[in-house]
Amino acid sequence: MEKIVSLCKRRGFIFQSSEIYGGINGFWDYGPLGAELKRNLRDTWWRAMMREREDVVPLDATIIMHPAIWKASGHVDTFSDPMSDCLVTKKRFRSDHVELQSGVVYTWTGAKDDDGKECADSISVLLAQGKPPESARKVGVQFYSQRGLTNPQLLGEATAKVENTRAFNPENGAQLTEPKPFNLMFHTFVGATASENDKAYLRPETAQAIFAQFKNVVDSSRQKVPFGIGQIGKAFRNEVTPRNFTFRSREFEQMELEFFIQPDEVIEAIYGTVSPWSETADLSTPQPNWGWEMWHRYWVSQRVAYYKGIGLGEDVLAFHWQTKEELAHYARACVDILCQFPFGIEELEGIAARGDFDLTQHQKHSGKSLEVFDEEAKKAFAAWSDEQRAALLEKKLSEQRAKGKGGMTDADTAMWWDRLFKGFYVPHVIEPSAGLDRLALAVIALAYSEVEKTDTKGNKETFTVLKFHPRVAPTKVGVFPLLKNKPELVAKTREVYDLLKRHMSCFYDESGAIGRRYARQDEIGTPFCLTIDFETMGEKGDELKDTVTLRHRDDGSQERIKISELLGRLLPLVQ
Numbered sequence: 001m002e003k004i005v006s007l008c009k010r011r012g013f014i015f016q017s018s019e020i021y022g023g024i025n026g027f028w029d030y031g032p033l034g035a036e037l038k039r040n041l042r043d044t045w046w047r048a049m050m051r052e053r054e055d056v057v058p059l060d061a062t063i064i065m066h067p068a069i070w071k072a073s074g075h076v077d078t079f080s081d082p083m084s085d086c087l088v089t090k091k092r093f094r095s096d097h098v099e100l101q102s103g104v105v106y107t108w109t110g111a112k113d114d115d116g117k118e119c120a121d122s123i124s125v126l127l128a129q130g131k132p133p134e135s136a137r138k139v140g141v142q143f144y145s146q147r148g149l150t151n152p153q154l155l156g157e158a159t160a161k162v163e164n165t166r167a168f169n170p171e172n173g174a175q176l177t178e179p180k181p182f183n184l185m186f187h188t189f190v191g192a193t194a195s196e197n198d199k200a201y202l203r204p205e206t207a208q209a210i211f212a213q214f215k216n217v218v219d220s221s222r223q224k225v226p227f228g229i230g231q232i233g234k235a236f237r238n239e240v241t242p243r244n245f246t247f248r249s250r251e252f253e254q255m256e257l258e259f260f261i262q263p264d265e266v267i268e269a270i271y272g273t274v275s276p277w278s279e280t281a282d283l284s285t286p287q288p289n290w291g292w293e294m295w296h297r298y299w300v301s302q303r304v305a306y307y308k309g310i311g312l313g314e315d316v317l318a319f320h321w322q323t324k325e326e327l328a329h330y331a332r333a334c335v336d337i338l339c340q341f342p343f344g345i346e347e348l349e350g351i352a353a354r355g356d357f358d359l360t361q362h363q364k365h366s367g368k369s370l371e372v373f374d375e376e377a378k379k380a381f382a383a384w385s386d387e388q389r390a391a392l393l394e395k396k397l398s399e400q401r402a403k404g405k406g407g408m409t410d411a412d413t414a415m416w417w418d419r420l421f422k423g424f425y426v427p428h429v430i431e432p433s434a435g436l437d438r439l440a441l442a443v444i445a446l447a448y449s450e451v452e453k454t455d456t457k458g459n460k461e462t463f464t465v466l467k468f469h470p471r472v473a474p475t476k477v478g479v480f481p482l483l484k485n486k487p488e489l490v491a492k493t494r495e496v497y498d499l500l501k502r503h504m505s506c507f508y509d510e511s512g513a514i515g516r517r518y519a520r521q522d523e524i525g526t527p528f529c530l531t532i533d534f535e536t537m538g539e540k541g542d543e544l545k546d547t548v549t550l551r552h553r554d555d556g557s558q559e560r561i562k563i564s565e566l567l568g569r570l571l572p573l574v575q
């Protein structure tokens, strides 16, 4: 990880935000190459998820929205992480991220000092492995000194063994406070008054704007359920402990799709049955009789194919299917796509089947209908018998009652049922939600490799090569004249550079030996280099005239290719 962080800075991928002022924790800037890499990743997502599909449209919403959105979504009340403070250093920890520790805990019931001052607060300290008990006592003394005692004498010492606990500061062993929820939303004030009434939030996810604008998109885009709305944009979370470079930042970018589908009851009414999911199900092309489960699996497979297309094959991915206990009360299923990072296998993207929770919440809180009208559903339900209708109501009532607090009230269920037969319903949603910064970090970390080369004098040197997939590489082609002091070579090279730069990011370089120039491009992950030499100028006859050397980064192989064929050859590889 250290090597990657250092390369990112040295070569201009990622810098610490505000570095000249000492930096600001959890914020990162992307340098020239990082900005290109991120843009390429954004483009690949935009193309795969929207441009190449007929059933997904984009949205670009504001970062600050009406605060009622965050009340409706549940973020104001529940978007929090558990937080604990060290009783001695006051350092703050995300309680569930403190490393598990085992050992002997020293507890004191209080302390007193020579002036007769007493403190009856109790504190526990976990003794670090291999350290003498004095080291734990030192931390205890520190605690009571902070409470105004001079040279405190510890009272009522007791010891106990603990296993796998997160209750102590791993740095000094001191006890942490009980976990308290800490809301992760950044807030600000809109307008000059800055009163509580003007409080607004920086969005902690891009998804909610999609739900809030759902009706406008339906009314303006001629899309019909099933269809999706995608958005790429900044999100902000006041993470308790930002860490692992850009992996957990306080400002980051998300790429989110909300794909709206018909409820399973509608599919059943129209097609008789809902297509059942099985391991061998064909997920290649969406079918009209798919219910939420097939759509959910479909989007998982689409996202896996997307990752493969930019060089993250299944060998570096893993999947965590959330258990019933882990699932949010409204979610039917959620899978985390995990990726191999230098610090472990961690989440890259979450794909959740969220039912109709989000739109229903916004419908309730805004008082505006977010239902769609479905002619086909209306027709299908019109053919239902009274018994069928009654059975559906009974089924839905018992389903919702079984959910307890999270379920719909009987009155809401009856309303839902009534609207359904008229062809109106709130669509359900499948949400693939990916983090752009995490993806950039994964791509850089997985591309990182080192090769050892021996020069003509037998000296060994280690070179870094970033093996980016050509689609995401920040620079696609390095373009070099063999010699910089031959005007005709330079002019021809500039011609080739001008031809390519309109279609892909290129880098013109004329300084140093060719080998050095290749190495510089290898280090930043440029997949192709072109060298223009005297053969290009026709010095070895017409056959090689107007051809250039195309060098491939990963195996160092070289071939001669006509300038007129360059675009046709390179474009499909880099786009």
Ligand code: ATP
Pocket (backbone or CB within 6 Å): 205, 237, 239, 246, 247, 248, 249, 250, 252, 253, 254, 347, 348, 349, 350, 433, 434, 435, 436, 437, 438
């Ligand atoms: P985690 O459990 O790691 O905090 P999450 O489950 O809260 O993530 P979601 O709310 O599902 O994350 O957000 C979707 C995606 O946004 C995540 O899969 C991740 O790629 C990205 N993301 C979330 N939080 C951060 C962050 N603090 N920094 C960078 N990316 C993030």
